[in-house]
Amino acid sequence: MQINRRRALALLGLGAAAPTAAQAAARYVGEVAFKHGVASGDPLADRVILWTRITPADPTAGEIAYTWTLNPIDRRAGGAKSGQGVTGPDRDWTVKVDVAGLDAARAYSFEFKANGATSPMGRTATLPKGPTKDVVLAVASCSLYPNGYFNAYEAIAKLPRVDAVLHLGDYIYEYGGAGTYGMDSAVAAERPHDPPREILSLADYRVRHAQYKSDPQLQAAHARAPWIVVWDDHETANDSYSTGAQNHQPQTEGDWNERKARAIKAYYEWMPIREPADGGAAINRSFSFGDLMSLFMLETRLTARDQQLRYDRDLPEGADQAAVDAFRVKLTDPGRKMMGQVQEAWLAEGLKRSAAAGQVWQVLGNEVLMANIPVASLKTAFGEARTAEILAKESESARKRLGQIERLAALDLPYGLDMWDGYPADRERVYDAIKASGGHAIVLAGDSHAFWANELHDKGARRVAVEFGTTGVTSPGGGDTVKSFSLGDLYAQSAKEVVFCDQAAKGFVLLTLSREEAKAELMAVSTIVSRTFETRVLKTFRVKPEAAGVSALIEA
Numbered sequence: 001m002q003i004n005r006r007r008a009l010a011l012l013g014l015g016a017a018a019p020t021a022a023q024a025a026a027r028y029v030g031e032v033a034f035k036h037g038v039a040s041g042d043p044l045a046d047r048v049i050l051w052t053r054i055t056p057a058d059p060t061a062g063e064i065a066y067t068w069t070l071n072p073i074d075r076r077a078g079g080a081k082s083g084q085g086v087t088g089p090d091r092d093w094t095v096k097v098d099v100a101g102l103d104a105a106r107a108y109s110f111e112f113k114a115n116g117a118t119s120p121m122g123r124t125a126t127l128p129k130g131p132t133k134d135v136v137l138a139v140a141s142c143s144l145y146p147n148g149y150f151n152a153y154e155a156i157a158k159l160p161r162v163d164a165v166l167h168l169g170d171y172i173y174e175y176g177g178a179g180t181y182g183m184d185s186a187v188a189a190e191r192p193h194d195p196p197r198e199i200l201s202l203a204d205y206r207v208r209h210a211q212y213k214s215d216p217q218l219q220a221a222h223a224r225a226p227w228i229v230v231w232d233d234h235e236t237a238n239d240s241y242s243t244g245a246q247n248h249q250p251q252t253e254g255d256w257n258e259r260k261a262r263a264i265k266a267y268y269e270w271m272p273i274r275e276p277a278d279g280g281a282a283i284n285r286s287f288s289f290g291d292l293m294s295l296f297m298l299e300t301r302l303t304a305r306d307q308q309l310r311y312d313r314d315l316p317e318g319a320d321q322a323a324v325d326a327f328r329v330k331l332t333d334p335g336r337k338m339m340g341q342v343q344e345a346w347l348a349e350g351l352k353r354s355a356a357a358g359q360v361w362q363v364l365g366n367e368v369l370m371a372n373i374p375v376a377s378l379k380t381a382f383g384e385a386r387t388a389e390i391l392a393k394e395s396e397s398a399r400k401r402l403g404q405i406e407r408l409a410a411l412d413l414p415y416g417l418d419m420w421d422g423y424p425a426d427r428e429r430v431y432d433a434i435k436a437s438g439g440h441a442i443v444l445a446g447d448s449h450a451f452w453a454n455e456l457h458d459k460g461a462r463r464v465a466v467e468f469g470t471t472g473v474t475s476p477g478g479g480d481t482v483k484s485f486s487l488g489d490l491y492a493q494s495a496k497e498v499v500f501c502d503q504a505a506k507g508f509v510l511l512t513l514s515r516e517e518a519k520a521e522l523m524a525v526s527t528i529v530s531r532t533f534e535t536r537v538l539k540t541f542r543v544k545p546e547a548a549g550v551s552a553l554i555e556a
Contacts, residue, residue, distance in 0.1 A: 027086070028061035032115045036210060037219030040124035041272025043164065043226040044287070045104040048126055050097045051272040052112045052119050053213070054087060063088035066114040068097055073107040073123070092206045094269045104129040105290075122223040125163065132290025136161050138225075139509040141168040141232070141367075141446025142472030143212070146191045147182035148528025150217040152473040152507050155525055155535040157220035159510070165225055166295075168446030169232025169367045170475065171271070172212050174199050174247065182476070186529040200253055205266035213270065222272070229273055230283060230297050232367040232447055236263040239418055241305040260302060284343050286350050293361035293513055294354035296347055300367050304340025309417045311408065324411055331414075334425040344426075348433035355439035360515050360545055362439040364465075368419040368447045370427060371454035371467055376494035377409035378402060382485075393484040401481065415491070419447070431458040434465055440545040441465035442518055444509070449477035450488065451509075451522045453500040453541045453553055466543045466550055468520045470509040471502070474528050479504025499553045500539055507535070517544045519556070 036053040043049075054064050063086050072079040079102070087095050095112060102108070105128035112119040128135075138156045156165060175181045176193035183192065194211045195204055212218060233239055236259070239246035244256050253259065260281070268275045276282050281302040287295040309315075315327045330336075339347070347364075354362050364370075378387040391399050414421035421427075434441045435458070443456065443465050452469030471477065478487040479502070488501035505524040512519045524538040540556035 027063045027065055028056055028058065029115055030061065031057040032064060032117050033057070034112065034114075034117060034119035036213040037222055038110065038112065038119050038122035039222035039272040040110065040122055040226040042228060042274040042285070042287075043125060043127050045127045045129045046102050047098060047100040048102065048108075048124050048226055049272045049274055050099055050110050050112075050122075050124070051095065053092070053094045053210070053270070054112075054114045054117075056093065061089070061093075064093060064114055066095060066112055068095075068110065068112045070099055070108050070110040070124075072103075073109055079103055079106065079108075091269050092210075092266070096269075096272070098274065102126050105132075120219070120223060124226045127287060128290035128292075130290055132292040134512060134514040135289045135292055136163050137511045137513075138162045138165045139168065139444050139446075139468070139470045139511055140165065140473055141470055142170040142449055142475035143218070144170075144173050144182045144472070144475040145212055145215070146188040146193055147185045147476060148187060148191075148474035148506070149531055149533075150215050150221075150473055151525040151528055151531070151533045151535075152523075153215075153221040154217040155523065155533075156508060157217070157224045159224070162225045162510075163289075165221060165227045166297075166365050166444065167227055167229040168365060168444060168470065169230055170234045170446065170472075171229065171231070172208050173234045173475075174208070174237050176208075182474075198247075200259060200262075202262040202266060205263050206269070209266055209270035227272055228287060228295065228297060228365065229271055230299060230365060230367060231267060231301065233301055233418075235267055236260055236302065239308055240301050241307045242302060244307065246308075246310075264302075282343070284339075284346060288354075288359070289513075291358055291360075292515065293363055294350065294359050295363045295365055296350055297365040298339065298347070298367070299343065300338045304343065305338050306336050306423075308422055311404075311413075311417070315413075317407065327413075331417075331422070332424055336423050336425060338420065338423045338426045339430075344429055344433070347430070348436065351433055351437035351439055351441070355437045360440060361513050361518060362434070362437065362441045363511075363513075364430075364441065364443045366443055366445050369416065369445045369452060369454075369467070369469055370420040370430070370443045370465075371452065371456055371495070371497040372424075373415040373419075373421060373454075373491060373495045373498060375405055375408040375411075375413055375415050376490045378406060378490070380409070381490055381493055390484050394482060398482050415495075416448070428459055431456070431464045435462075435549075440550050442511075442543070442550070443467040444511070445469040446472075449475045449503075450479075451500070451502040451505060451507075451524075451538065452498065453520065453522075453539070454497045455499060455553055456497060463549060463552070466541075466553055468509050468511065468522075468541070471505055471507055471522075471524075473508070474506060477503040477505075500541070500555070502538060505538055507538070517542050 039051040107125040237245035237247040449472040454467040487503040507524040510521040522538040544551040
């Protein structure tokens with residue numbers, strides 16, 4: 001998106017030069033509403049992004065003028081900010097203000113006004129500087145609108161304390177229409193995707209973002225605290241990589257780079273993120289929480305990722321040993337990358353700087369699982385007789401899935417080729433950067449629709465970090481398909497790095513960091529098909545900083 005000086009000033013909330021009479025007359029002054037709530041994001045010690053969307057009653061409206069105010073919640077003298085700007089159809093009437101000159105570690109309320117309408121009030125806060133006792137983060141991912149109610153977002157909104165919400169991707173999904181992903185849910189009839197087709201155009205992506213942000217539970221979570229977000233694949237298309245996606249067919253859906261650009265434009269319009277100066281896809285960025293931790297948000301989809309290997313394409317059923325050996329050579333190719341050299345160097349330098357500054361924790365906000373998770377064998381875990389009983393009880397689709405799992409387990413191959421397991425050489429480079437920093441690393445992951453607590457080891461079997469994977473807000477996991485036994489228990493039993501896994505629960509991770517330890521509470525909601533629900537702590541794990549990295553996970 002090209003941004004001229006006038007537009008840049010408007011987006012920063014600084015206003016533009018006084019408009020001419022003709023310009024003022026062209027502005028829309030009719031009825032408007034704030035139908036999509038408010039949000040804030042990318043907090044720093046002295047600034048934060050404020051966001052809203054102004055919906056004109058007339059869909060052909062032009063530019064709309066707005067004002068915003070931000071006030072300290074503590075009511076101490078000083079610190080209030082206000083401003084004005086203009087938005088319009090060129091950015092779908094969304095508003096993004098980067099408010100600077102704020103006090104560190106201070107909470108604020110904010111709201112917008114336009115044409116006589118006032119937005120809901122939001123709450124935000126800046127990051128701390130200097131000595132910091134603790135930090136509380138909610139970690140979420142994978143919210144499939146038709147598949148259930150966003151009860152996990154409501155649970156986040158009701159937390160007694162949350163300093164920031166990290167969203168690790170799949171904030172929206174691109175599917176749509178009868179029979180598509182999530183449309184077999186008990187509540188799908190009242191929550192079908194809009195538009196009712198796979199989204200391709202800029203208008204499609206905008207409408208889909210608008211639908212998700214119309215949800216009151218999601219609005220409540222956005223209004224509760226600042227968000228720090230990255231995209232995963234479904235913000236563009238399933239299993240995306242730098243030059244394509246599994247769910248993109250150039251013959252019928254056009255040029256991938258053009259689709260990607262449309263999706264990114266809509267994402268920047270609708271999300272409370274500080275955009276890269278060039279408007280590109282390099283949204284890797286870091287956040288410093290006083291002397292306690294640094295957070296590094298990684299971009300592993302659109303800037304550098306090589307195409308995923310696929311078992312159905314690269315190692316079809318019936319492949320001989322030569323084909324298996326060739327597959328392993330491809331898999332372990334040192335040139336295969338998730339992030340690329342520029343981002344790898346940025347991460348390595350940031351990790352070193354954080355540890356050298358005395359920050360206790362280095363947290364990686366990362367989209368997909370980093371642990372080494374081989375495909376688990378039912379026969380090895382349960383024996384032939386029990387496996388036969390399990391298969392007899394399962395549906396045809398589940399039996400087919402389990403049969404594929406057994407074939408790959410016999411070959412000792414990875415569980416997920418779209419995860420870091422599909423890029424093991426690049427993962428080792430990340431581990432090298434963590435070790436070189438001398439810090440204490442925690443990896444956060446989404447994407448898998450399951451809870452995970454993992455201990456990460458380099459190829460020399462040295463523990464390098466721990467990983468907490470958050471389940472989906474609503475997206476279905478393996479436990480929604482396989483019913484006769486616990487897939488999570490199978491992986492915890494079979495994979496050396498997996499301490500705990502739950503493939504059925506929905507919810508989020510609540511991560512509390514102090515100088516002495518990091519505590520991860522796996523927060524599960526009781527249902528996603530009723531608006532009446534309960535939230536419980538499914539499991540709690542602790543990890544402590546050690547002289548050479550981090551401790552083993554300690555179950556509370």
